[in-house]
Amino acid sequence: xxxxxxxxxxxxxxxxxxxxxxxxxxxxxxxxxxxxxxxxxxxxxxxxxxxxxxxxxxxxxxxxxxxxxxxxxxxxxxxxxxxxxxxxxxxxxxxxxxxxxxxxxxxxxxxxxxxxxxxxxxxxxxxxxxxxxxxxxxxxxxxxxxxxxxxxxxxxxxxxxxxxxxxxxxxxxxxxxxxxxxxxxxxxxxxxxxxxxxxxxxxxxxxxxxxxxxxxxxxxxxxxxxxxxxxxxxxxxxxxxxxxxxxxxxxxxxxxxxxxxxxxxxxxxxxxxxxxxxxxxxxxxxxx
Amino acid sequence: xxxxxxxxxxxxxxxxxxxxxxxxxxxxxxxxxxxxxxxxxxxxxxxxxxxxxxxxxxxxxxxxxxxxxxxxxxxxxxxxxxxxxxxxxxxxxxxxxxxxxxxxxxxxxxxxxxxxxxxxxxxxxxxxxxxxxxxxxxxxxxxxxxxxxxxxxxxxxxxxxxxxxxxxxxxxxxxxxxxxxxxxxxxxxxxxxxxxxxxxxxxxxxxxxxxxxxxxxxxxxxxxxxxxxxxxxxxxxxxxxxxxxxxxxxxxxxxxxxxxxxxxxxxxxxxxxxxxxxxxxxxxxxxx
Numbered sequence: 001x002x003x004x005x006x007x008x009x010x011x012x013x014x015x016x017x018x019x020x021x022x023x024x025x026x027x028x029x030x031x032x033x034x035x036x037x038x039x040x041x042x043x044x045x046x047x048x049x050x051x052x053x054x055x056x057x058x059x060x061x062x063x064x065x066x067x068x069x070x071x072x073x074x075x076x077x078x079x080x081x082x083x084x085x086x087x088x089x090x091x092x093x094x095x096x097x098x099x100x101x102x103x104x105x106x107x108x109x110x111x112x113x114x115x116x117x118x119x120x121x122x123x124x125x126x127x128x129x130x131x132x133x134x135x136x137x138x139x140x141x142x143x144x145x146x147x148x149x150x151x152x153x154x155x156x157x158x159x160x161x162x163x164x165x166x167x168x169x170x171x172x173x174x175x176x177x178x179x180x181x182x183x184x185x186x187x188x189x190x191x192x193x194x195x196x197x198x199x200x201x202x203x204x205x206x207x208x209x210x211x212x213x214x215x216x217x218x219x220x221x222x223x224x225x226x227x228x229x230x231x232x233x234x235x236x237x238x239x240x241x242x243x244x245x246x247x248x249x250x251x252x253x254x255x256x257x258x259x260x261x262x263x264x265x266x267x268x269x270x271x272x273x274x275x276x277x278x279x280x281x282x283x284x285x286x287x288x
Numbered sequence: 289x290x291x292x293x294x295x296x297x298x299x300x301x302x303x304x305x306x307x308x309x310x311x312x313x314x315x316x317x318x319x320x321x322x323x324x325x326x327x328x329x330x331x332x333x334x335x336x337x338x339x340x341x342x343x344x345x346x347x348x349x350x351x352x353x354x355x356x357x358x359x360x361x362x363x364x365x366x367x368x369x370x371x372x373x374x375x376x377x378x379x380x381x382x383x384x385x386x387x388x389x390x391x392x393x394x395x396x397x398x399x400x401x402x403x404x405x406x407x408x409x410x411x412x413x414x415x416x417x418x419x420x421x422x423x424x425x426x427x428x429x430x431x432x433x434x435x436x437x438x439x440x441x442x443x444x445x446x447x448x449x450x451x452x453x454x455x456x457x458x459x460x461x462x463x464x465x466x467x468x469x470x471x472x473x474x475x476x477x478x479x480x481x482x483x484x485x486x487x488x489x490x491x492x493x494x495x496x497x498x499x500x501x502x503x504x505x506x507x508x509x510x511x512x513x514x515x516x517x518x519x520x521x522x523x524x525x526x527x528x529x530x531x532x533x534x535x536x537x538x539x540x541x542x543x544x545x546x547x548x549x550x551x552x553x554x555x556x557x558x559x560x561x562x563x564x565x566x567x568x569x570x571x572x573x574x575x576x
Contacts, residue, residue, distance in 0.1 A: 122501055142500050170500075176493060183487045184498055184506035191479060194545055196564045198538045199471045205464065212430050213410055213458075214472035220508045221476055226568040229561035233554060240549055247546060250486045251539070257482055258535060261528055266521060273517035276484045280514040 006031040006063040008056070008078060010043040012124060013095050014069030015133035018048030020165035023135045031063060043130035058085050065091045065157070072096040073234040079106050083113040091154045093117045097181060098238040099146045099174045107148060115154040120144045120177065121167060122185075128228040139166035146174045175242075182242035187250060189232055190243065192224035294319040294351040296344070296366060298331040300412060301383050302357030303421035306336030308453035311423045319351060331418035346373050353379045353445070360384040361522040367394050371401040379442045381405045385469060386526040387434045387462045395436060403442040408432045408465065409455060410473075416516040427454035434462045463530075470530035475538060477520055478531065480512035 005021060007014045010032040021027045032049030033056060034040040040052045053059070056078070060066065066082060068075050075094050079102070082092060092114045099118050110116045121143040125132065143162040147155045159169045172180075199210055199218065211219065236243060260269050293309060295302045298320040309315045320337030321344060322328040328340045341347070344366070348354065354370060356363050363382050367390070370380060380402045387406050398404045409431040413420065431450040435443045447457045460468075487498055487506065499507065524531060548557050 144501065168500075179490070180492055180498065180501055183483075183490055183492075184502040188483065188506050188509055190545065191483070191542070193561050193564045194541045195471075195476065195479070195538055196567055197560065198534070198541050200567045201537065201541075202467070202471055202534070204468055204471075210468065210472055212456075213432065213468055218472035218476050220512070222568045224508070225564045227565075229558055229565055232561055233558040236549060236557060237552060237554060240552070244546070244549060246486070246490070247542070249489065250483055251542070253482045253486050253489075254479070254535070254539070257478065258532070261524060261532060264525060264528070266525060269524060270517055270521040272485065273481050273520055276481045276513045277515075277517055279484055279488045280510045 001025060002027045002064050004029045004031065004063045006033060006060060006066045007049060008033045008066065008068045009070035009074075010034060010049055010130050010133075011039060011069060012128050012130070012132050013121065013137070014067065015043040015046060015048035015130035016123075016135060016137040017067060017069065017095075017121075017165070018043065019046065019133060019135035020138060021161070022047070024164050026161060026164055031059075039130050043133070046130060046133060048130060048133055056081050056085070060085045061087070061090075063090065065093065065161075068092065068094040068096075071231050071234045072098050072101055072238045076102050076106055079109075079114070079116065083109050086114040088112055088115060091115045091117060091157060093119050093158050095119060095121055096238075097185065097235050099177045101238055102148075110149050111151060115151045116148060117151065117154050117158040118146045118148065118174070119158060119162070120146070120181075121162060123167075124227075126223050126227045128231065136166070138162070141167055143167040143169045144177050145169060145171045146177050147171060148174075178239050179242045179246075182239055182246040186235060186239055186243050187246050189224055189227065190236060190247070192221040193232070195221050196225040289313060290315040290352055292317045292319065292351045294321060294348060294354045295337060296321045296354065296356045297358035297362075298322060298337055298418050298421075299327060299357060300416050300418070300420050301409065301425070302355065303331040303334060303336035303418035304411075304423060304425035305355060305357065305383075305409075305453070306331065307334065307421060307423035308426060309449070310335070312452050314449060314452055319347075327418050331421070334418060334421060336418060336421055344369050344373070348373045349375070349378075351378065353381065353449075356380065356382040356384075359519050359522045360386050360389055360526045364390050364394055367397075367402070367404065371397050374402040376400055376403060379403045379405060379445060381407050381446050383407060383409055384526075385473065385523050387465045389526055390436075398437050399439060403439045404436060405439065405442050405446040406434045406436065406462070407446060407450070408434070408469075409450060411455075412515075414511050414515045416519065424454070426450070429455055431455040431457045432465050433457060433459045434465050435459060436462075466527050467530045467534075470527055470534040474523060474527055474531050475534050477512055477515065478524060478535070480509040481520070483509050484513040 005027045018030050030049045031051045032043050033053045043049045044052050068078050075096050123137050123141040162169050293315045306318050318337045319339045320331050321341045331337045332340050356366050411425050411429040450457050
């Protein structure tokens with residue numbers, strides 16, 4: 001059992017982690033740090049954290065592990081700030097959806113001022129903030145760790161924590177993670193955000209009924225498209241490189257099917273669609 | 289209670305309708321017509337139909353209502369075929385996802401050789417065929433009718449049937465239906481089919497694990513993208529006009545956000561995403 005863990009930014013992910021750490025008796029005391037008094041209060045009332053702080057200061061020395069659960073654009077700066085107080089045996093981890101977010105300067109401090117274990121628990125809902133947290137958020141989901149340097153012991157400790165709160169853990173390279181996420185998460189979100197806007201700009205009489213008439217497709221899209229805008233602006237920009245590449249490939253494929261539609265190429269469209277179904281079957285079968 | 293209703297193409301929708309008609313005691317006897325012996329057998333074993341036929345013939349005269357539940361490309365021809373035997377008091381309805389599918393020649397026969405009530409119950413799963421049918425498929429979903437001509441009594445009868453199997457019924461013009469469906473259903477399906485292919489063409493080591501790492505977004509897409517390829521090729525081609533227009537608008541919006549990403553226009557991206565969230569809230573609130 002860890003004596004003290006700090007969670008910086010105890011929102012949906014951070015506060016759910018706090019709740020899970022307590023439920024599984026992984027930690028005696030949890031510190032929450034947040035600039036938002038309201039969110040901090042919510043996390044405290046929910047008992048996701050035991051102590052509230054507004055700033056990072058020398059008291060952080062007491063925590064053996066620090067989880068950064070803020071939007072991705074803030075993580076690198078927070079690590080730098082932490083390094084003013086931390087020592088090399090203290091583990092810093094994060095939950096960001098993009099992993100190529102650390103400056104060289106920051107990475108150079110690894111193993112000297114702290115032990116950095118970047119992580120990404122693939123869990124969440126379209127709701128945000130501590131008020132929406134729950135302790136089973138991570139169960140049966142995947143967590144990806146993208147270790148840097150040679151701090152195997154720290155990686156093992158962070159891996160064990162995620163496993164104990166119910167996750168399956170995989171490790172991969174930073175670029176591999178960011179590329180995979182660009183297609184499985186970031187591009188679908190970009191599309192979902194966009195298509196809801198497109199729909200609303202359409203000249204339709206019964207606009208307010210759009211969602212009533214949406215079986216599957218659009219309803220899923222509006223749910224995805226209602227995720228936190230700040231968080232997603234950050235993710236899109238931080239993973240700009242891979243997202244742009246993936247988007248370009250997708251647009252090429254869309255142009256291809258658009259052309260086939262124009263030319264009424266029935267059998268070619270059918271073949272494309274059938275292939276998708278086969279791909280899905282392959283993916284799903286290999287899952288086991 | 290109707291004496292006899294015929295369901296042509298008792299697949300997922302048709303066989304579920306058969307089951308619901310029986311459960312709600314709307315009809316004494318249900319005839320199923322299908323070229324596929326296997327599907328017809330499944331529908332019969334499931335007791336979605338009471339009698340099996342391979343062809344449309346003069347026996348159709350006994351049915352007061354005929355539901356055509358085949359892929360949309362076949363519907364117009366089937367109506368023509370039916371008109372060899374039907375009389376003007378017999379109601380022909382369908383469940384197609386596109387409504388602008390009838391030739392002028394066919395429409396001219398309306399009120400003379402049959403009473404046509406085009407319909408679209410917005411229900412379904414990614415599975416197809418009678419073997420996946422279930423009697424509660426329609427509950428609490430919307431059904432859109434797009435009446436033509438002046439056969440109000442027939443519209444009322446079809447409307448009542450869908451209501452009795454649990455649906456909310458709306459009527460609108462054919463073009464309005466096809467435009468709305470192009471954004472709420474057809475474009476999302478086109479995108480979902482496409483993006484699964486894009487993902488599989490990506491140069492990723494752990495391709496088989498793509499789906500494990502897909503939180504929300506991609507998983508929904510692969511589910512949508514696994515729908516029946518024949519049915520969807522038909523839908524895309526039959527609603528080509530509106531689908532192309534909607535796709536063009538969507539692509540313009542995507543290009544806009546792509547440009548913003550390239551230029552790292554943080555606040556503009558944030559504003560776009562925030563607007564989507566607001567739109568969703570508007571749509572959802574107005575839903576009540």
